[in-house]
Amino acid sequence: xxxxxxxxAGLFYAATAVFVVGLAAKIAGYARTPAPLRIPTxxxxxxxxxxxxxxxxxxxxxxxLFRANKWIWLFxxxxxxxxxxxxxxxxxxxxxxxxxxxxxxxxxxxxxGFALLAGLAGLWARRLLVxxxxxxxxxxxxxxxALLILIAVSGLMMKYVAHTDxxxxxxxxxxxxxxxxxxLPADGPLxxxxxxxxxxxxIFPASKLLHAPGVFFSPTRNQADDSRERxxxxxxxxxxxxx
Amino acid sequence: MGxxxxxxxxxxxxxxxxxxxxxxxxxxxxxxxxxxxxxxxGFPGKLVDGWQAKAVAxxxxxxxxxRSLRVFLDACVHCGACTxxxxxxxxxxxxxxxxxxRQELVRKVYRRYFTFAGKHFPKLxxxxxxxxxxxxxxxxxxxxxxxxxxxxxxxxxxxxxAEITMAAKEVMDxxxxxQKYTNEIIGxxxxxxxxxxxxxxxxxxxxxxxxxxxxxxxxxxxxxxxDEPGAEVLVVTPSADFFAEPHVFSLIGYAKVFHAAGIRWxxxxxxxxxxxxxxxxxNYDQTRRIAMRVREAxxxxxxxxxxxxxxxxxxxVAYSFWNTLIGPFDFLxxxxxxxxxxxxxxxxxxxxxxxxxxxxxxDRRVVTFHDSCNVARASGMGGIPRGQFILPRAIVxxxxxxxxxxxxxTIHENTFCCGGGGGLLTDExxxxxxxxxxxRMEALKAVVDEHGxxxxxxxxxxxxxQFAKVLPYYKFDMGMVGGVHQLVGDAIxxxxxx
Numbered sequence: 001x002x003x004x005x006x007x008x009a010g011l012f013y014a015a016t017a018v019f020v021v022g023l024a025a026k027i028a029g030y031a032r033t034p035a036p037l038r039i040p041t042x043x044x045x046x047x048x049x050x051x052x053x054x055x056x057x058x059x060x061x062x063x064x065l066f067r068a069n070k071w072i073w074l075f076x077x078x079x080x081x082x083x084x085x086x087x088x089x090x091x092x093x094x095x096x097x098x099x100x101x102x103x104x105x106x107x108x109x110x111x112x113g114f115a116l117l118a119g120l121a122g123l124w125a126r127r128l129l130v131x132x133x134x135x136x137x138x139x140x141x142x143x144x145x146a147l148l149i150l151i152a153v154s155g156l157m158m159k160y161v162a163h164t165d166x167x168x169x170x171x172x173x174x175x176x177x178x179x180x181x182x183x184l185p186a187d188g189p190l191x192x193x194x195x196x197x198x199x200x201x202x203i204f205p206a207s208k209l210l211h212a213p214g215v216f217f218s219p220t221r222n223q224a225d226d227s228r229e230r231x232x233x234x235x236x237x238x239x240x241x242x243x
Numbered sequence: 244m245g246x247x248x249x250x251x252x253x254x255x256x257x258x259x260x261x262x263x264x265x266x267x268x269x270x271x272x273x274x275x276x277x278x279x280x281x282x283x284x285g286f287p288g289k290l291v292d293g294w295q296a297k298a299v300a301x302x303x304x305x306x307x308x309x310r311s312l313r314v315f316l317d318a319c320v321h322c323g324a325c326t327x328x329x330x331x332x333x334x335x336x337x338x339x340x341x342x343x344x345r346q347e348l349v350r351k352v353y354r355r356y357f358t359f360a361g362k363h364f365p366k367l368x369x370x371x372x373x374x375x376x377x378x379x380x381x382x383x384x385x386x387x388x389x390x391x392x393x394x395x396x397x398x399x400x401x402x403x404x405a406e407i408t409m410a411a412k413e414v415m416d417x418x419x420x421x422q423k424y425t426n427e428i429i430g431x432x433x434x435x436x437x438x439x440x441x442x443x444x445x446x447x448x449x450x451x452x453x454x455x456x457x458x459x460x461x462x463x464x465x466x467x468x469x470d471e472p473g474a475e476v477l478v479v480t481p482s483a484d485f486f487a488e489p490h491v492f493s494l495i496g497y498a499k500v501f502h503a504a505g506i507r508w509x510x511x512x513x514x515x516x517x518x519x520x521x522x523x524x525x526n527y528d529q530t531r532r533i534a535m536r537v538r539e540a541x542x543x544x545x546x547x548x549x550x551x552x553x554x555x556x557x558x559x560v561a562y563s564f565w566n567t568l569i570g571p572f573d574f575l576x577x578x579x580x581x582x583x584x585x586x587x588x589x590x591x592x593x594x595x596x597x598x599x600x601x602x603x604x605x606d607r608r609v610v611t612f613h614d615s616c617n618v619a620r621a622s623g624m625g626g627i628p629r630g631q632f633i634l635p636r637a638i639v640x641x642x643x644x645x646x647x648x649x650x651x652x653t654i655h656e657n658t659f660c661c662g663g664g665g666g667l668l669t670d671e672x673x674x675x676x677x678x679x680x681x682x683r684m685e686a687l688k689a690v691v692d693e694h695g696x697x698x699x700x701x702x703x704x705x706x707x708x709q710f711a712k713v714l715p716y717y718k719f720d721m722g723m724v725g726g727v728h729q730l731v732g733d734a735i736x737x738x739x740x741x
Contacts, residue, residue: 026317033310036527038563039403041395042620042656046628058399068324068397076322076399126323131263133323136343138369140360141321206359207368211400214318219311220392220401225623227563228580231570236308240528 005172005184008194012176015198022205023213030217034234044225051224058221071126079119085112086155093166093173110159117152120145140207147196154193164190249674251716252334252681254688260327261336268337271675273386273667276421283430284529287419294418295373299356301414302349306357308527311406316353318400319343325394325404330659331387334678339384342394342404348380349407382420385411387675389667390523391616391660408665409525416524424669425520432533437482437516443469446512449485457495463737465502467494467510470544474509476501477541478585479517479561480552481704489725490707493553496728499735500589503598508550511540517557518704522564523666531568534560538569547576550583553726555615555703556664558584562622584624586702589731590634593641600734605643608698610730611690612639612648613683613710614658615703629655635727639700642727642734647694653686661701663709673712680713687719700727 045051057063062080066073089109091102124145127137158164164187175182184190203209216222233241278288291297306313325342327333332340339345347369354361354370361370371377390405415421431440441449450467457465468474484494501508514536521530541549549572551561561582566572572581580587592598612635624630632655640646653659662679690696701707701724710724 030310030314033307033313035310036308037567039311039406039621041392041401041403042623042631043628044623046626058401062399064397064401065322065324065399068328068399072322072324130323132260132326132338132341133321135263135338136321136323136326136341136347138321139366140368143367203360208318208320210317211320214314215400217310217314218318218401219314220395220403225628227566228582229566231567233567234308237527237531237567240531 001181002183002186004186004191005181008172008184008191009176009181011195011198015201019201019204026205026210027213027217030213034236035219035223036232036234036237038223038225038227038230038232039219040223040225041220044223046225048224051222055216055222059215071122075119075122075126077119078115079123082112082116082119085109086116093170094177096170096174113152113156113159117149117156120149120152124149144207144209147200151193151196151200154189154196157189158187158193162187162189249677249716251677251684251713254681254685254717258333258682258685261333263338264336265338268331268335268340268387268675268678269383271387271672272383273669273672274423275382276423276426280423280426280430281416281419281421284426284433286416286421286426290419294378294420298373298378298414298418299352301417302353302410303357305410305413306353309406309410311403312410314400315346315402315406316350319346319350319402322399324397324399325402328394328397329388329404330391330393330662330682331389331675331679334662334681335675337387339380340387342398345384345388346402346404346407348377348384349411352377378415378420381411381415382422385415386422386667386672389616389660389662389665389679391664392620393616393657393660396620396656405665406525409523412523413525416526421524422666425523425666428518428520429524429529429533432516432518432520432536436513436536438518438520439482439485439516441482441485441515443512443515446485446510446515450510453491453495453498457498461499461737463502465495465498465737467498468508469510470512471507471509472544474507474544474546476506476508476548476550477514477537477544477546478508478510478550478552479514479537479540479557480510480585481518481554481557482516483704483708484552485515487708489711489722489729490553490704492729492732493726494728496726496730496732496735497552497585499732499737500585500592500598500728503735503737504592509544509546511544513543514540517551517554517561519557519560520666522556522560530560530564534565534569537561537565538572542574548579548583549575549581550585550588552585553702553704553707553728555617555705557704558702559617559621562624580626584634586634586638586727587624589638589728590625593638599736600642600731601736602642602644602734604734605730606645608643608730609645609647609694609696610639610643610698610700611646611687611696612636612654612727613661613699613701613706613724614654614656615701615706616658616660616664618702619658620656635700635702638727639730642730645694647690647696649686649690653682659683659686661703661706661709662713663705664703668705668708676709677713677716680709680717684713684717684719688717691719697723698730699724700730701725702727
């Protein structure tokens with residue numbers, strides 16, 4: 001087994017551990033922390049079923065963002081939908097045999113790779129060109145976009161510029177999952193691609209990528225407008241009642 | 244107080260997002276509360292020794308208490324959706340009045356002390372120590388947020404700057420950096436029973452005068468009862484309703500509605516204030532203790548229903564928080580909403596034909612309706628979605644012949660704050676208040692020019708006081724603003740049931 005394979009295997013085990021443990025800790029923190037008062041933002045549904053609908057529109061269509069700013073919505077939504085398709089396409093590396101739905105998604109996943117780049121480019125252009133957004137941008141905001149763009153470009157390069165032995169890549173991935181290491185092809189774009197993806201996984205729980213789990217815990221979006229019908233005394237607030 | 248020096252920004256025909264003007268409002272700073280004011284309500288008198296560590300610890304404590312704060316501190320991606328949504332940004336151009344930038348004042352401190360990235364790579368992620376200058380920024384810019392939640396409507400994650408502002412204010416209160424106007428009022432409500440410091444005997448006197456005035460005007464014995472045990476309804480209303488104009492006209496309106504419908508009601512000297520400034524400083528315990536007066540008064544007077552008058556943030560606290568803070572209300576009549584907004588009561592009476600309005604009596608008025616932020620974005624009415632927009636408008640239309648809404652992007656949940664909410668309704672902030680009213684004034688001007696609107700109805704005491712103050716800066720008549728029940732009071736037919 002080459003040193004390269006060992007390094008990358010170690011990298012992915014470590015990145016996965018950081019991703020899973022870090023994210024689980026964050027989510028546990030959100031779930032554990034009480035929401036002592038009802039603070040849904042209008043238009044708030046009156047029922048739990050309504051909340052599920054609102055959350056679905058928020059997560060799948062970015063409803064609030066659409067109301068806020070059509071350009072950010074366009075680029076942001078394009079990027080996220082493309083990313084979802086690309087991820088589905090990548091499932092073929094993790095399953096044997098490949099699931100039918102993943103097989104069907106293959107060609108769309110390729111186009112999505114370009115759409116993903118277009119979305120990221122649009123978002124970055126706004127970050128650089130719109131004064132207000134430039135003002136609020138930190139170095140990490142720019143680097144996050146750079147990271148995602150490099151991942152997308154290195155991925156597309158393997159398809160269009162320098163082919164990689166994807167059968168071997170799949171063997172490597174399945175090997176990782178089965179704790180039975182298989183050699184990783186030593187191709188430049190592949191190594192760059194995998195290294196950056198591992199990096200993205202590792203910084204996920206410590207970065208703004210937490211918006212992904214965060215939106216589900218957002219009290220202004222996940223609460224029903226039922227404050228006159230339900231009491232929601234938090235454990236720490238219950239102590240005040242005894243005073 | 245410098246008021247005459249303040250120049251209102253020009254009203255533009257179309258809303259324009261301003262070019263950033265760094266530190267344009269860096270000089271806006273309300274008075275810090277004196278030692279006695281802070282200590283009277285249980286906060287340290289002045290900036291404590293070791294305030295930095297204590298502030299950071301407090302922030303950590305609040306993060307463990309409020310899921311909202313915990314999620315909102317992590318979730319922002321700096322997408323920029325909120326950057327042009329705040330009336331204070333639109334009116335001042337100060338970049339720190341963009342909601343995300345305001346939040347970042349807390350977030351950069353949170354990152355520095357609570358996150359891996361902020362501890363080890365502060366420059367990279369925009370993390371910063373809580374220095375004296377950061378604290379000073381907090382004091383200035385969290386007192387330039389009216390907690391109106393407009394940004395929260397547009398945020399893809401629902402991040403609510405009001406929650407961040409409240410947390411920052413609570414941290415500042417905990418280290419002795421309380422704001423004078425809010426903390427003085429909280430002291431008054433505990434000591435005297437209302438925000439304006441109007442003692443019981445003066446209140447009784449005022450109400451008797453009102454009875455005489457209404458008798459003279461209508462010939463009817465419309466009553467303004469105080470502390471009457473056995474009444475069916477306890478009315479809790481902002482204390483401005485007792486003597487300030489135009490507020491008092493709405494109080495007269497409520498009294499006429501009860502009179503015409505034949506419902507026995509009473510005010511309470513113990514709970515002679517609907518407003519709850521505990522909300523503005525984000526303090527759960529204060530909010531609860533101020534609200535508790537209402538429960539005590541309702542029990543003591545033995546009423547069956549509690550009705551809340553025209554006050555925006557009071558209705559948020561009543562509708563969204565009372566049940567949790569001071570409930571359960573099993574001693575009240577469950578056939579009516581608990582608590583009930585006075586608009587719900589009046590709307591119901593109109594629909595049932597229990598009161599009659601003659602719209603022609605308001606013929607001199609061309610009316611628009613200003614949605615108050617706390618009612619619009621943080622409460623409900625009528626038990627139906629969007630009821631808080633439907634009910635007040637239905638009442639206004641029943642009371643007037645001519646009604647025109649302002650532009651859709653400036654009403655309902657998109658409404659622009661009056662510029663005076665959240666504990667900013669104080670004279671030293673008048674420049675901020677005038678500039679913050681700009682988006683609302685632009686929308687108002689459009690309906691004034693197009694439809695000849697001469698009356699802006701609203702259901703919030705802070706909106707009324709704020710508009711009465713800032714309308715003249717924009718060359719409008721201060722008498723243009725008034726209550727929904729002012730219109731009802733002028734249109735209602737009395738004496739039919741006698």
